[in-house]
Amino acid sequence: MAYVYDDQNIFARILRGEIPNKTVLETEHSLAFHDIGPQAPCHVLVIPRGAYVSYDHFTAEASDAEILDFSRAVGEVCRMMEVSPAGTGQGYRLISNTGDHGHQEVPHLHVHVLGGRSLGRMLEALD
Numbered sequence: 839m840a841y842v843y844d845d846q847n848i849f850a851r852i853l854r855g856e857i858p859n860k861t862v863l864e865t866e867h868s869l870a871f872h873d874i875g876p877q878a879p880c881h882v883l884v885i886p887r888g889a890y891v892s893y894d895h896f897t898a899e900a901s902d903a904e905i906l907d908f909s910r911a912v913g914e915v916c917r918m919m920e921v922s923p924a925g926t927g928q929g930y931r932l933i934s935n936t937g938d939h940g941h942q943e944v945p946h947l948h949v950h951v952l953g954g955r956s957l958g959r960m961l962e963a964l965d
């Protein structure tokens with residue numbers, strides 16, 4: 839298994855400060871910011887600061903501290919964006935598109951946090 843990371847991808851450039859972002863949360867190992875093309879009232883991307891292309895790459899090679907930080911950052915964003923049903927929210931969906939079948943556009947691990955409206959069914963059924 840060989841993971842290849844392109845350090846010219848747009849999220850790597852955001853992490854280096856070369857491109858602006860609308861930051862929601864910064865932690866030691868993670869960054870969350872608003873998606874540039876929101877598909878729901880809440881559409882935030884959470885990324886690790888490390889050079890990981892996918893969730894499977896991240897969990898294979900990241901440190902426990904990075905994984906803990908990232909996992910907590912995703913949950914914190916759900917609370918901050920008030921989409922958690924434990925607070926005033928009505929729920930949310932986490933998506934991490936990966937590879938060709940996942941229609942991944944940016945080859946740096948990211949979790950989409952979507953909410954603020956009903957998101958419909960998860961996938962269309964196969965014919």
Ligand code: AMP
Nearest residue numbers: 848859872873874875935941942943944
């Ligand atoms: P995907 O890789 O398919 O999960 O999608 C990448 C996501 O990144 C899309 O939802 C884009 O709208 C979003 N995106 C691309 N460029 C930027 C940017 N500069 N700032 C914020 N979001 C971005």
